[in-house]
Amino acid sequence: MGQTIIEKILSKHSGLTAKANDIVVAQVDFIMGQDGTSPLAIRAFENMDGKEVFDPQKVALVIDHSSPSPNDGVSALHKLMREFARSKGVHLYDIGEGVCHQVVPESGKVSPGSLVIGADSHTCTYGALNAFSTGVGSTDLAGGLVSGKMWFKVPETIKFVCRGKLPRGVYSKDLILYLIGNVTADGATYKATEFTGEAISCLSMDARFTISNMAIEMGAKAGLMEADDTTFTWLDRFSDTEFEPVKADLDATYAEIKEFDVSDLEPQIARPHTVDNVCPISEVVGTPINQAVLGTCTNGRLEDLRAAASILKNRKVHPDVRFVVAPASKLIYLEAMQDGTLQTLIEAGAAVVTPGCGPCVGTHNGVPSDGENVISTANRNFKGRMGNSKAFIYLGSPVTVAASAITGKITDPRDFIK
Amino acid sequence: MKFEGNTHKFGNDVNTDYIIAGRYKFKTLDMKELAKHVMEDLDPDFYHKINAGDFIVGGSNFGCGSSREQAPLAIKHADISAVLAKSFARIFYRNAINTGLPVVECDTDLIDAGDELEVDLAGGNVINKTKGQTIPAKPLPPVMIKILNDGGLAPHFKKYGGFNL
Structure with missing residues (x-):
């Protein structure tokens, strides 16, 4: 039976043939935490009797949410992160480096087929690079830091096929807002999504990141895309890691396939x-x-x-x-x-x-x-x-x-x- | 584990910003302090309305939005015994189990504000004592029962040195 992108990535990282609804424990390629979530993760790491992180090269902490610190409470938590990073040999992106979901891809540590967890819900952003990346909480992050592993329920996938080309003045942000409006805030809860079709393949990497970033706003665990020449050109600049792109099988089973023609799409707005x-x-x-x-x-x-x-x-x-x-x-x-x-x-x-x-x-x-x-x-x-x-x-x-x-x-x- | 208490009812899509706003959660690890601001943007007096053991009852997609674990922790430290909802957002659901906050999926249309409930986590049932009705609850996946029985993921790791699911 054919597999979706996420079933293939979870199979490779768990050593099992992962199919939707299985529970797997998978190896993690990269782990990220930011300043809203890392302090609690550090506490959880200590509560787990964690001594060292599983592989300091595969971990990054990012100070981006309240950066530079606006008050002494935040400063104390930033200090906790800096001390943890220093003592564990983990790279910390300090103030001014940028948003975690930009600095992590720029670091070259994520490539097609990677499995990434991040203590930030928008970690699904790297799905645009054909990676399974997903948001977790602080305690799950600590479990990853200790063991290099995470448990997952293999999700079903909703495939969005976007045909046509976005008209003048209409961007990938308008497209993803439109799709979220269509399926609603919990339309993809517990599920992965795949975005495909001409309207996606003709987008730049910058534009693709916008779409994968917002998959969580429909409840999705992942917002995946296939890798193509646009992906490879982007990776040439930022990464020297070898990788194997992951394509969905033609006979993969989807929870749902939704087709759209974007040719007449207007700019979209999400209202309060x-x-x-x-x-x-x-x-x-x-x-x-x-x-x-x-x-x-x-x-x-x-x-x-x-x-x-x-x-x-x-x-x-x-x-x-x-x-x-x-x-x-x-x-x-x-x-x-x-x-x-x-x-x-x-x-x-x-x-x-x-x-x-x-x-x-x-x-x-x-x-x-x-x-x-x-x-x-x-x-x-x-x-x-x-x-x-x-x-x-x-x-x-x-x-x-x-x-x-x-x-x-x-x-x-x-x-x-x- | 069996809990009894009264219902505080909320709607669909209660997000983690509503549960604990960013303006509070970024500056402290003191969960008792964060608990004072739980649900503040939906109901500014909410914390003062809670009696220890009460339940938060939501509609669908409870806990959507950010990955902040401060959300289940603030609820727990506000002395709420469990959250009941028609469905939960994925990350909140994991975070709740990992930190030992019971979460129950059931038809919450059958529960109104102020109803007195009895929740039996092991038996998997919710009894609405006010309405004299038993509401079936969806059982937790076995993996999560294991983590919850160990007291959360940190005690699980302490016990086994890693995942033992």
Whole structure:
């Protein structure tokens, strides 16, 4: 019987023939923790009588969520992480290095067929590299650090076949928002997803990461793609690891196959306060905004900054709008400086903050006030997400955020694209 | 394990940001302190409404969103004895078992706010004493029962030195 991508990866890492609903204990290739989850994982590691991590070369800790530290409580937890990393010989990405989900792929430690666990729900991002990567909690992370293994229930897979080509002004963010709206926030709970079809294969790696990143917003355990020339070119730059791409068998069994034609897709918006509250932008055009956010693990990559800059070139952010930009990594920050992208954004009125999670998680870097509307390229718009439960968060693509920042209200980016 | 208490009812898609907001969870490992803010963005007085042993009852997809283990821990340290929901988000479900917070999947449409419940984890049943009704619960997978019986994943590792599932 044929296997899905995740069944193949879990088979290889468990030494069994893994099929949906089996329980397997699998070898893990890489483990990541961030500053919201690692401190508890360190406590759990101690409670397990952990002495050394299973392989320091296969572990990274990242300080990105509250980075640099906004208060003494956070500072104490960052210190705990630095001391743990130093004593165990583990690499720690300190303030300014970037968001975990950008620095881990840039490190070259993830390649097709890899199995990665991360104590962050958006770890599913690396599925775009044909890897099974998934979010776990702190205690599971500690179990991985001690043993180099993790137990999994082999998930069923939903396959999304996306035909056609995204029209002008419509990006991979719009596509994934549309799909989440279609299947809802728990449409893929306990399941893996595979994204395939012409609309996916013609996307850049940056654009693909956006889609896999948000698989968790439909409840999925993984957001997988097949590897192709685009993947290989990207890996040539960042990784020297040998790998074997993993393709689904033609006779693999899927829980469901959903087909879409994206040729007529409009820009999409997720309205407050759930990510699946999605509508075409035309339904919310004109909604006033107070803050615009460009960045995060969803849309803080070079292509995203460039797309926003292409609209903001020779224009100004509306005087009533704060425009916060957080590049996803130091490398992206430098490249956006070198090619003039950052200059364009700053001249337009952007406040550029430290590479990292920026204002997405509500600890610093732009907490909105009561009753204010925010338009953001992030992946979550839950009430209180950005630090104020009386604010309203709308999610859209980088160009939608840029266009809205100019006008001060939610604006169809196609108005600015010739 | 058998628990008795009253119901605090919530809707569908209760995410981990609602259970414990990022503005609190990033700055402390003191779970008693975090417990004071549990569900605050849905009900600012929630912590003060809890009597030890009460239940949180949600709809579908309880615990969706981030991987923060502070979510089940804050619930546990607020003296909630178990969470009942029609379905749970995957990471929250694992985190709850790993940290020893009982989670029960059952038809929570049959439970209203204030109902008095009896939950028998071993027997797999929920008794709604207010309505005089027995609600069947979905049994935990054997792997999770093993971890829960060991007191969570950390005690399991302490006992066996690794996974012994």
